[in-house]
Amino acid sequence: MHVIIAGLSDIGQNLAELLNKQGHEVLVIDRDPAKCADIASSSDVMAITGDASQKSVLEEAGVRNADAFVAAAGDDSENLMICMLAKEIGARSVVSLVDETEHEEAFRQAGVTFQVNPDMVAARHISRMISQPYVKDFLTCEMAEIFEIEIERGMRCVGRSISQMGNPNGIKILVVQREGKYLSPDSQLEPGDWLTLIVDRASARKGTEFMNKWFSKG
Numbered sequence: 001m002h003v004i005i006a007g008l009s010d011i012g013q014n015l016a017e018l019l020n021k022q023g024h025e026v027l028v029i030d031r032d033p034a035k036c037a038d039i040a041s042s043s044d045v046m047a048i049t050g051d052a053s054q055k056s057v058l059e060e061a062g063v064r065n066a067d068a069f070v071a072a073a074g075d076d077s078e079n080l081m082i083c084m085l086a087k088e089i090g091a092r093s094v095v096s097l098v099d100e101t102e103h104e105e106a107f108r109q110a111g112v113t114f115q116v117n118p119d120m121v122a123a124r125h126i127s128r129m130i131s132q133p134y135v136k137d138f139l140t141c142e143m144a145e146i147f148e149i150e151i152e153r154g155m156r157c158v159g160r161s162i163s164q165m166g167n168p169n170g171i172k173i174l175v176v177q178r179e180g181k182y183l184s185p186d187s188q189l190e191p192g193d194w195l196t197l198i199v200d201r202a203s204a205r206k207g208t209e210f211m212n213k214w215f216s217k218g
């Protein structure tokens with residue numbers, strides 16, 4: 001996958017390095033030549049020194065041909081401008097950091113595929129760690145949330161199959177993996193299995209009750 005990131009903020013830099021380590025082709029744009037030189041010399045990330053709010057810079061970077069474009073510049077107004085230019089050029093998928101919740105609607109109206117509020121993401125992760133320690137990772141989408149859970153000893157689901165647990169309306173277990181292999185719905189769950197499920201927004205409370213019932217210990 002070819003990803004272009006506009007802005008070497010802390011999040012932009014960490015994202016670029018993470019995607020690069022995962023084997024993706026990453027190009028970053030930033031005004032600071034020192035930042036661009038540092039990331040280019042320490043990784044396989046390509047870097048362009050320039051102002052991503054200038055259409056000519058985005059065109060030079062090849063935004064039209066990227067699989068995904070991420071705006072990670074200094075503030076919401078700049079990110080919004082960059083996203084609008086990327087959309088105008090023809091970017092396939094546009095993602096942006098949004099610092100202020102009240103600005104999310106403006107990004108949505110501009111056609112930004114996904115808006116990420118870093119402070120809210122951190123708060124949600126901490127909340128999950130406290131209230132649902134069995135959730136190892138999750139993704140929030142506009143209409144649903146996807147949860148990744150590692151089965152551990154003592155959980156009520158151990159020894160039961162997916163079909164025995166049932167799938168209430170709005171909740172669906174997508175897949176269960178054991179040592180890299182997918183299990184059938186009739187396989188009994190064991191410690192070390194990984195389970196992925198999706199809960200639609202309207203069923204959020206029901207989803208929490210379902211997960212607490214089967215993945216809490218005791």
